[in-house]
Amino acid sequence: EAQVTQNPRYLITVTGKKLTVTCSQNMNHEYMSWYRQDPGLGLRQIYYSMNVEVTDKGDVPEGYKVSRKEKRNFPLILESPSPNQTSLYFCASSLAQSSGANVLTFGAGSRLTVL
């Protein structure tokens, strides 16, 4: 089944404890992106990647890192999580984004709580 898989789905952690949210897609998509969803703010883009070894900042990149060493994986790294990073995180991918419709496939989401 074509899908975007995120792990963990739920995580409670403490301030300053490094964590990684993994994202993997099995559709050979070039484009991948991370969003966070917060009440009243909708979805905001954190980072995106147009292809392997190519990443760029979205609208809210502070406090996050990403890497794209392989086409299928796009992990989101929180080096020193803070309570304001408590959110619902979504990874998404698409076949191509440089032209045409960029139809995103989303993962199921990762709910992160930072105490």
Added chain:
Amino acid sequence: GEDVEQSLFLSVREGDSSVINCTYTDSSSTYLYWYKQEPGAGLQLLTYIFSNMDMKQDQRLTVLLNKKDKHLSLRIADTQTGDSAIYFCAEIRRGSQGNLIFGKGTKLSVKP
């Protein structure tokens, strides 16, 4: 102001039509999208429309695009309780490297 604006809530009765509205500010937007998010799930693409189209219909869904007013709407005919979800409007702007800009979402509640 927001790039993409939607009302936050809509409540309808089962069997009625639902109309969810969206306004965007960038006239260079090339594609406009509607995504659906059911409780506890990720977003799923419902439909999208290219900016040179006025209307797109797909079964119970009708998308209308008014480029002059930068207004996009999603009409759901014969709304069912299974249509209860959050609906996001999104745009992709020419020259933006294909990144989508999402509205805050409209929560549709369908009453039996």
